[in-house]
Structure formats: C-alpha cells, structure tokens
Amino acid sequence: MNASQTSMLGETVRPSLRSAVVGLPGYVPGRRAQGADVAALASNENHHEPLPSVAAAVAEAAGRMNRYPDMGAVELRERIAAQLSVTAEEVAVGPGSVGVLQQIITGLCDAGDEVVFAWRSFEAYPILVELAGAVPVRVPLDAEEGHDLDSMAAAVTERTRVVLLCTPNNPTGVPIAHERIEAFLRGLRRDVLVVIDEAYVEYAEDGSGPDSLALYREFPNVCVLRTFSKAYGLAGLRVGYAVASPDIAEGLRRTAIPFGVTALAQQAAIASLDAEAGMRERSAGVKRERGRLQEALRALGWTVPESQGNFVWLRTGDELRTSLLEAFEAAGVMVRGYAGDGVRITVADSASTDRVIRVLNGITPPRH
Structure with a gap:
C-alpha cells in the first residue's frame, strides 16, 4: 500500500458517497403480495390483468x-x-x-x-x-x-x-x-x-x-x-x-x-x-368501488376525503396506524402506512372492498 492509499492516521482511504446520498431517505414501495389469498392494496397498482x-x-x-x-x-x-x-x-x-x-x-x-x-x-x-x-x-x-x-x-x-x-x-x-x-x-x-x-x-x-x-x-x-x-x-x-x-x-x-x-x-x-375504451371501462369499475368503499367507511364513523384516485385515505395517529396495519395484515390485506400521517388503501375489486370494510368494521375510528 503506498502513501496515496492511506490517510495521515494510517486508515485506508476508500471512495465515499456524496453527503446528499448518505442522508437520503430510501423510497418505500408498497409490499409485494405473498400468497394467492392476499389482497394487494398497498401500491396503487391496477388490479386487472393487461388488456x-x-x-x-x-x-x-x-x-x-x-x-x-x-x-x-x-x-x-x-x-x-x-x-x-x-x-x-x-x-x-x-x-x-x-x-x-x-x-x-x-x-x-x-x-x-x-x-x-x-x-x-x-x-x-x-x-x-x-x-x-x-x-x-x-x-x-x-x-x-x-x-x-x-x-x-x-x-x-x-x-x-x-x-x-x-x-x-x-x-x-x-x-x-x-x-x-x-x-x-x-x-x-x-x-x-x-x-x-x-x-x-x-x-x-x-x-x-x-x-x-x-x-x-x-x-x-x-x-x-x-x-x-x-x-x-x-x-x-x-x-x-x-x-x-x-x-x-x-x-x-x-x-x-x-x-x-x-x-x-x-x-x-x-x-x-x-385500447382507450377498455381502459375507461375498467377505470369506471374502480370508481364505483371507490364510491362504495368511501360510503361504507363514513357510515362506520371514519373521516374519508373525497378521493379522485384509485385509493382512499385514512388520517390517523401512529398508535392507531400501527393497529390498523396489524389488523389488515392478520386479515391478509396489504395496505400502505405513512408514519405520522395515516393509511392509504388501494381500491380494487368488490371482494377486496368487502375485506377492507370487514377489517375497519372492527376498529374504532379516531375522534376529530
């Protein structure tokens, strides 16, 4: 090892990442579904197979x-x-x-x-x-x-x-x-x-x-x-x-x-x-399920913004968020949690909507 490969303290000099990269938070993707009976509602994916x-x-x-x-x-x-x-x-x-x-x-x-x-x-x-x-x-x-x-x-x-x-x-x-x-x-x-x-x-x-x-x-x-x-x-x-x-x-x-x-x-x-017409038809089905899910959750006492995406949002504190994620996990439903903010649930087919409603029916919503 020559002098250019060691520091003044005798430590090995190595390439280093930029400081901006070292402190960068990693992007957290929605978890992948494991098993045929898991409802994958964490990544806002289109649940339909390709046209x-x-x-x-x-x-x-x-x-x-x-x-x-x-x-x-x-x-x-x-x-x-x-x-x-x-x-x-x-x-x-x-x-x-x-x-x-x-x-x-x-x-x-x-x-x-x-x-x-x-x-x-x-x-x-x-x-x-x-x-x-x-x-x-x-x-x-x-x-x-x-x-x-x-x-x-x-x-x-x-x-x-x-x-x-x-x-x-x-x-x-x-x-x-x-x-x-x-x-x-x-x-x-x-x-x-x-x-x-x-x-x-x-x-x-x-x-x-x-x-x-x-x-x-x-x-x-x-x-x-x-x-x-x-x-x-x-x-x-x-x-x-x-x-x-x-x-x-x-x-x-x-x-x-x-x-x-x-x-x-x-x-x-x-x-x-x-294939625009086919996409529009499938999107219309998601919209219907979104409306049904939002209506059901509000009837259970949850505050749900009027979403225009293929997902719904529940604002929660961290304690309730953790309880929600555990309940969904136990029911075989994958949703996305955001530390300090809440839970996002992707809208898919009617069977997935029913599973989400069953989980939330057993949890007391937060008071606002």
Missing part, C-alpha cells in the same frame, strides 16, 4: 428485444401528441412519470435551488429533489387534505425553480380545482416551472380537477406530467410522459437516460392508447 391487445403487442415486440429501442420514442410521442392535440416536440417520455420528473428536476435545478410541493404528497418528491442537490420545500396540506395554494405561493422565493402540484394528490386523493390553479399561476413568476402531476387523472370524475392542458396552453410555464402505470396497467414496464413547451421538452429529452424506455414499454403504451 389482451396490449399483451399481444408486448409479446410481438419481445421478438426484437435484441435490438435497442427508439431512443427518441418518436412513434409513441407522435401518438401521445395526436391524442392530446399538441405536437411531438412538446412531449418527452421517460421510465414512468417519476423518471420524467427526475429529468425535470435535473434539467431545471442547480445545487441550492428550491422545489416547492405539498406534504404529504408523492413519496419520491423530496428524494428526487435532494438527489439533485436542490432544496425540498414542504408545505403542509390544508384541513381538507388538499393543497394549500396560498401557503405554497408564500413559500416561493427567488431560489424557487419548480413547483409540484399533485392532483389528485397521492396519498390523500384530493384534487385541485381548475380555478384555484389558474389563480395560483397568475400570481407566480413566469420563470418558475409548475408541474401538474396527474398520475391518477383517469380515475378522477370530470370537472373535479383542472383542465391541465388548457392551463398549459395559457401558461407557458406549466408542464403536465402523466403515466401509463396506473389506469393503463403498465406499472411493470415503466413509461410516463410530460407535455411542456418545446424548449423544456427538448431539455427533458437531453437529460433522459439513453434508451431508458424499452421497446416493449413503447409498444405497450401505443397499444394502450388504441
């Missing part, structure tokens, strides 16, 4: 997996653009909407820049921000479990580069009304990018949230973020997209990992757009 036409497209594309995918995802971008009445130059794709979000933060934020978002919201937000060396600015939700846009506006400083608006919000399910976002945008600096994260928009009732594309057309600093993971059922293939001004979208494509969206994922997404 037959989508599965066929993936099987056909698998025969060419020895070739690199189209790095520019041109055909997919053109199909998304046609569906949304934008141009392909305004569309960027990535490995899930979270992958595109990482491209957004990487493309816009230098070290020390700030990203403002509601909390609690999507678990990956602070992780991606800190990984980029930027500063996460968490703004507490309002009393109705939704975004407090006045407080978010007040949290914007000269260092703010991005604002994230999750609608419907994950994990609470509460959407943001169109007129509220419009007023927020009118009072915001035009050099701040506002990302409207709509991972669950296909589960929302018409008019419950914003017309995000209309806002995008009016405000050049709006970016719309969506995914094929949820309602389209492509969680295992990882493909999402953003609609943004051509210069921003081009920057997102530049910051993307080369070939990050596989050929199978691209073809599955295109086939999913062709």
Whole structure:
C-alpha cells in the first residue's frame, strides 16, 4: 500500500458517497403480495390483468428485444401528441412519470435551488429533489387534505425553480380545482416551472380537477406530467410522459437516460392508447368501488376525503396506524402506512372492498 492509499492516521482511504446520498431517505414501495389469498392494496397498482391487445403487442415486440429501442420514442410521442392535440416536440417520455420528473428536476435545478410541493404528497418528491442537490420545500396540506395554494405561493422565493402540484394528490386523493390553479399561476413568476402531476387523472370524475392542458396552453410555464402505470396497467414496464413547451421538452429529452424506455414499454403504451375504451371501462369499475368503499367507511364513523384516485385515505395517529396495519395484515390485506400521517388503501375489486370494510368494521375510528 503506498502513501496515496492511506490517510495521515494510517486508515485506508476508500471512495465515499456524496453527503446528499448518505442522508437520503430510501423510497418505500408498497409490499409485494405473498400468497394467492392476499389482497394487494398497498401500491396503487391496477388490479386487472393487461388488456389482451396490449399483451399481444408486448409479446410481438419481445421478438426484437435484441435490438435497442427508439431512443427518441418518436412513434409513441407522435401518438401521445395526436391524442392530446399538441405536437411531438412538446412531449418527452421517460421510465414512468417519476423518471420524467427526475429529468425535470435535473434539467431545471442547480445545487441550492428550491422545489416547492405539498406534504404529504408523492413519496419520491423530496428524494428526487435532494438527489439533485436542490432544496425540498414542504408545505403542509390544508384541513381538507388538499393543497394549500396560498401557503405554497408564500413559500416561493427567488431560489424557487419548480413547483409540484399533485392532483389528485397521492396519498390523500384530493384534487385541485381548475380555478384555484389558474389563480395560483397568475400570481407566480413566469420563470418558475409548475408541474401538474396527474398520475391518477383517469380515475378522477370530470370537472373535479383542472383542465391541465388548457392551463398549459395559457401558461407557458406549466408542464403536465402523466403515466401509463396506473389506469393503463403498465406499472411493470415503466413509461410516463410530460407535455411542456418545446424548449423544456427538448431539455427533458437531453437529460433522459439513453434508451431508458424499452421497446416493449413503447409498444405497450401505443397499444394502450388504441385500447382507450377498455381502459375507461375498467377505470369506471374502480370508481364505483371507490364510491362504495368511501360510503361504507363514513357510515362506520371514519373521516374519508373525497378521493379522485384509485385509493382512499385514512388520517390517523401512529398508535392507531400501527393497529390498523396489524389488523389488515392478520386479515391478509396489504395496505400502505405513512408514519405520522395515516393509511392509504388501494381500491380494487368488490371482494377486496368487502375485506377492507370487514377489517375497519372492527376498529374504532379516531375522534376529530
């Protein structure tokens, strides 16, 4: 060992992680189901098997997996653009909407820049921000479990580069009304990018949230973020997209990992757009179960926000949260707990809804 391999104290010198990475909280995914009789309601996955036409497209594309995918995802971008009445130059794709979000933060934020978002919201937000060396600015939700846009506006400083608006919000399910976002945008600096994260928009009732594309057309600093993971059922293939001004979208494509969206994922997404009617029919079933579950839980005394996602939210303290998780575990139902905040339950089929109701029927809800 030479002198360059030892420190002055004689200790071995080794590579070390960045301090931002050492202190980074790990993303906590929903637990995987173990056993055929387990209801997997922790990850907001689509409980339906893939649509037959989508599965066929993936099987056909698998025969060419020895070739690199189209790095520019041109055909997919053109199909998304046609569906949304934008141009392909305004569309960027990535490995899930979270992958595109990482491209957004990487493309816009230098070290020390700030990203403002509601909390609690999507678990990956602070992780991606800190990984980029930027500063996460968490703004507490309002009393109705939704975004407090006045407080978010007040949290914007000269260092703010991005604002994230999750609608419907994950994990609470509460959407943001169109007129509220419009007023927020009118009072915001035009050099701040506002990302409207709509991972669950296909589960929302018409008019419950914003017309995000209309806002995008009016405000050049709006970016719309969506995914094929949820309602389209492509969680295992990882493909999402953003609609943004051509210069921003081009920057997102530049910051993307080369070939990050596989050929199978691209073809599955295109086939999913062709199978829109099937997706809508399945989503309608989830909406019906969501309404039935919310009505039943309120009848049992639980306070449940009016969710527009494929999940419902129960605000609890840690003691009750622990009891809930234990009760669900004993009943073979997997749900997602958030320390200090509550429990999120994915909506699936009617049998799963019945199991959730049976568990909560035996637990006294908190007093508010």
